[in-house]
Amino acid sequence: MKTLLSLPGFLLVSIFAIAQTNSQDSLWIVENYYKIERQISMRDGIKLFTSIYIPKDTTEKHPILLTRTPYSCAPYGEQQWPKFWNNHKKFYFREGYIMVMQDVRGRWMSEGEFMDVRPFNPSRKNSLDVDEASDTFDAIDWLIKNIPSNNGKVGALGISYPGFYATMAALSNHPALKAVSPQAPVTDWFMGDDWHHNGAVMLIDAFNFYSGFGQPRPKPTTIGPKEKDFLVKDSYKFFLEMGALKNINVKYFHDSIAFWNSMLSHPNLDEWWKARNPRNFVTDVKPAMLIVGGLFDAEDCFGAWRLYEAIEKKSINADNRLVIGPWSHGQWAQSEGSFLGNVKFGSKTSYWYQNNVEIPFFNYHLKGKGAIRLSEAIIFFSGENQWHQLSQWPPREKLDKPIYLQPDGKLSWTKPTTIKSSSEYISDPAKPVPYMEDVHDGRASKYMTDDQRFASRRPDVLVFETDVLGDDLTLAGTLVADLLVSITGTDADFIVKVIDVFPDDFSYSKKDEYPMGGYQMLVRGEVMRGRFRNSFEKPEAFIPNKVERVKFDLPDIAHMFKKGHRLMIQIQSSWFPLVDRNPQKFVNIYECDDSDFQKASIEVHHDTKNVSSVLLPVLSTK
Numbered sequence: 001m002k003t004l005l006s007l008p009g010f011l012l013v014s015i016f017a018i019a020q021t022n023s024q025d026s027l028w029i030v031e032n033y034y035k036i037e038r039q040i041s042m043r044d045g046i047k048l049f050t051s052i053y054i055p056k057d058t059t060e061k062h063p064i065l066l067t068r069t070p071y072s073c074a075p076y077g078e079q080q081w082p083k084f085w086n087n088h089k090k091f092y093f094r095e096g097y098i099m100v101m102q103d104v105r106g107r108w109m110s111e112g113e114f115m116d117v118r119p120f121n122p123s124r125k126n127s128l129d130v131d132e133a134s135d136t137f138d139a140i141d142w143l144i145k146n147i148p149s150n151n152g153k154v155g156a157l158g159i160s161y162p163g164f165y166a167t168m169a170a171l172s173n174h175p176a177l178k179a180v181s182p183q184a185p186v187t188d189w190f191m192g193d194d195w196h197h198n199g200a201v202m203l204i205d206a207f208n209f210y211s212g213f214g215q216p217r218p219k220p221t222t223i224g225p226k227e228k229d230f231l232v233k234d235s236y237k238f239f240l241e242m243g244a245l246k247n248i249n250v251k252y253f254h255d256s257i258a259f260w261n262s263m264l265s266h267p268n269l270d271e272w273w274k275a276r277n278p279r280n281f282v283t284d285v286k287p288a289m290l291i292v293g294g295l296f297d298a299e300d301c302f303g304a305w306r307l308y309e310a311i312e313k314k315s316i317n318a319d320n321r322l323v324i325g326p327w328s329h330g331q332w333a334q335s336e337g338s339f340l341g342n343v344k345f346g347s348k349t350s351y352w353y354q355n356n357v358e359i360p361f362f363n364y365h366l367k368g369k370g371a372i373r374l375s376e377a378i379i380f381f382s383g384e385n386q387w388h389q390l391s392q393w394p395p396r397e398k399l400d401k402p403i404y405l406q407p408d409g410k411l412s413w414t415k416p417t418t419i420k421s422s423s424e425y426i427s428d429p430a431k432p433v434p435y436m437e438d439v440h441d442g443r444a445s446k447y448m449t450d451d452q453r454f455a456s457r458r459p460d461v462l463v464f465e466t467d468v469l470g471d472d473l474t475l476a477g478t479l480v481a482d483l484l485v486s487i488t489g490t491d492a493d494f495i496v497k498v499i500d501v502f503p504d505d506f507s508y509s510k511k512d513e514y515p516m517g518g519y520q521m522l523v524r525g526e527v528m529r530g531r532f533r534n535s536f537e538k539p540e541a542f543i544p545n546k547v548e549r550v551k552f553d554l555p556d557i558a559h560m561f562k563k564g565h566r567l568m569i570q571i572q573s574s575w576f577p578l579v580d581r582n583p584q585k586f587v588n589i590y591e592c593d594d595s596d597f598q599k600a601s602i603e604v605h606h607d608t609k610n611v612s613s614v615l616l617p618v619l620s621t622k
Contacts, residue, residue: 026085029093032056035078039111040102040142042135043127049073049109049220050139052147053084053099061151063366064098064143067158068136068165070213072108073101076222088333088354095363098150102139104132104165109220116259117164117186119275120171132168140174152176153366156287159183159330160300167278167307170285179365181358183292184300184329185307190273190536192302195263198552199529199536200493201580201589204235204443205299206260207248214257233441236434239577243594264590269536279310288319290361290374292353294327295382295558296340296448305478305556308393322377322393323357324558325349326385328445341446342514343521346385381474382523383500383560394477394556395619402482402613403466403567405606411466411569421607425460425572427492429581429597432574433460443578452499452520455570462571462604465501473561477617479524479554483571484610486548487530489600490541490586494550495575496614497525500559501566520568523559527579528552531586541586547610557617569614573602 034054039047051073055062075082084090084099092099106114121131140154154176158166163185170180189195195206215225232238242251245264249255266272274280289311293304308322326345331337337350357378363369375389406412407421436447437454444450456463481496502519531539533550542548561567574581583592584600606612 026081026083029084029090030081033093035081037076037078038146040139042105042112042130042138044130046105046112046130047110048102048105048112048135048139050100050102051076052143053093054147055096055098055149057096058149060096060149062096062098062149063151063362064100064140064147064154065092065362065366066100066102066136066139066143066154066156066169067162068102068104068132068139068156068169069158069162070104070107070114070165071161072224073103074108074222076109088350088358091354091359092362095359095367097362097366098143098147100139100143105130105135107217108224109222111220114217117189117276120168120278120281122281132165133171133173136165136169136177137172137174140172140176144176151366153178155179155181155362155366157181157183157362158185159333161186163300163303164278167282170287170289171278171281173284173286177287179290179362180287181290181292181361182307183304183332184294184297185291185303186300187279187303187307188273188277190269190277192306192555193300197302197527197579199269199532199539200527200582201245202578203239203245203580204577207239207252208442210257210260211252214253214259216256216258234439235441235443235577236439238441240432244583244592244596245580245590246592247594267588267590268539269532279307282307282311283314285311285315285318285320288321288361288365290321290323290358292323292325292332292358294329294331295324295380296327296445297329298443298445298448299329301448301555320376321361321374322379323353324378324556325353325380326382328448341449342451342516342519343382343449344508345380345382349380349387352387379476379558381476381558381560383562384472384474394617398477398617398619400477400480400615401618402615403569405464405569405604405612407606409462409464411464411567415611416606416608418607419609422603422605422610423462424601424603425462426599427460427573427584427602428599429574429583430599431460432576432581433458433495433572435575435578447578448522450522451514452497452522452568452570453518455497455572456520456568458572460572460574463568464571465568466566468503469561469563469565469567472563472620473567474619475557475559475561475617476619478556479617480615481526481528481550481552481554482615483550483612484547484605485530485550485612486545486603486605487542487584487600488544489584489598490544491582492530492542492584492600492602493527493573493575493579493582494530494552495525495527495570495572495579496554497570497572498523498554498557498614499568499570500561501568503564524554524557525575526552526554527575529582539586547605571604573600
């Protein structure tokens with residue numbers, strides 16, 4: 001493993017250089033660029049609204065950088081400019097890129113009908129067979145032929161939902177498309193991104209997003225949907241009083257949100273979901289790929305890891321690279337990236353990434369500028385607070401090693417020796433475990449690193465902990481929870497959290513606003529809807545009081561548990577309102593009534609016959 005200190009010299013950017021770059025402002029961009037707006041025709045005749053920012057300099061040819069978005073090209077009007085100088089796109093203006101934003105089909109000022117995560121169509125037979133890849137192809141083709149002073153090379157970039165459209169761009173196979181960067185990309189809304197994790201509904205995100213975004217747009221418009229104002233600003237109280245999932249339609253959506261209704265009619269992983277997973281189609285990726293994500297991305301932590309993995313397996317000749325930093329959703333493009341919540345990372349990680357990874361990547365492939373010296377995987381390890389350049393992900397040196405749940409709340413590298421042992425709690429849907437201690441009206445991003453002491457003190461949360469670590473413990477790869485459980489109901493959720501417990505005397509500085517001594521930092525957490533323990537396609541009820549295995553992946557981890565810290569695992573059956581409540585009864589959760597919710601006794605076994613563990617991807621113990 002190579003840390004930042006041993007990276008090539010071109011990657012070491014001074015604070016002075018960063019400050020110089022950040023000093024550019026709106027005046028420079030407006031003086032050196034002009035803006036045009038065009039309706040670009042697709043192969044089926046539908047026209048897509050496109051904003052294009054073109055350098056006034058005609059002494060050289062310029063590359064094109066395209067972002068396709070469902071979130072608007074605003075502000076509209078050729079004399080109206082967005083505040084590019086407030087985010088990392090300002091760097092591309094300094095580099096002389098032709099910057100292009102396009103409203104996707106059916107959104108804002110573009111014609112046509114919008115479809116969420118429109119399925120890729122690999123067998124298009126005529127001009128009426130369109131998808132996001134064909135729309136990207138047609139847009140690129142028009143830009144290359146009609147925008148003056150372009151150099152014939154195009155890149156595509158997008159964060160979050162636009163990251164999905166960037167992935168679709170990579171499948172367009174336009175010969176001018178040379179480099180693509182899907183960032184925090186939407187890939188799978190059933191298994192791990194945004195609206196479901198392992199089949200469980202990510203309630204607060206799905207509701208808040210679709211209450212605005214999901215409202216129908218009958219015709220092209222520059223005016224966005226009016227967001228609903230929910231008077232209760234305590235999300236825990238709001239969603240608890242809302243009751244069963246079906247009440248969302250009854251009380252708020254009134255069957256007006258098309259994707260919400262479609263989602264409700266597909267409670268299991270069926271062909272409808274699979275068609276909307278772009279990872280199933282990345283079999284012939286030709287552009288160079290730079291896939292970017294955040295260790296602590298509350299919306300799309302899953303997407304970046306798994307898209308990189310899919311391309312590695314299905315397009316073995318692709319130039320495919322992965323960057324993961326210590327960021328929340330899109331933080332690398334919005335702030336300096338030196339902290340999240342109470343946890344500090346020791347440097348301005350976003351600036352380093354922007355100037356030393358993303359800009360050089362596009363400059364090399366689109367401008368022929370510089371040399372590409374980026375490793376296959378550039379990963380920030382929290383805890384250690386260092387960047388590592390790796391030849392692959394996960395690292396070749398990592399060893400999957402189970403750590404076992406023990407009686408008396410212990411964790412050990414050896415299997416339990418007690419003949420009969422288990423830990424039990426009562427899960428009550430009327431009093432679900434909150435996902436964080438604070439009160440919010442929305443979902444807080446910082447929960448991904450937040451202090452878990454509030455949860456460890458609850459009787460419906462199991463806590464298992466190592467002794468104080470005598471050496472650094474570094475984890476790098478996918479975590480796997482492997483639990484032997486029995487329940488008194490016929491369904492239940494299982495949330496497993498991996499936590500870094502700081503020493504009691506720990507502090508970053510005397511100016512810490514939050515008491516960090518004994519801090520229980522959430523490093524990784526995930527939910528598993530128990531009915532899917534054997535198959536996501538065919539859910540099964542639990543047999544009450546029968547011991548059964550619940551085994552599932554957590555998103556990848558890159559973290560050092562430092563000497564003097566402890567590793568903790570918490571297990572619970574609710575995480576509210578981050579995740580919708582399981583009624584703990586085998587019913588269709590999308591259609592069940594408030595009366596279906598019931599208490600259940602949950603037992604996690606840890607003895608010689610029924611061994612529960614978490615498989616840790618151990619890179620080193622020093």
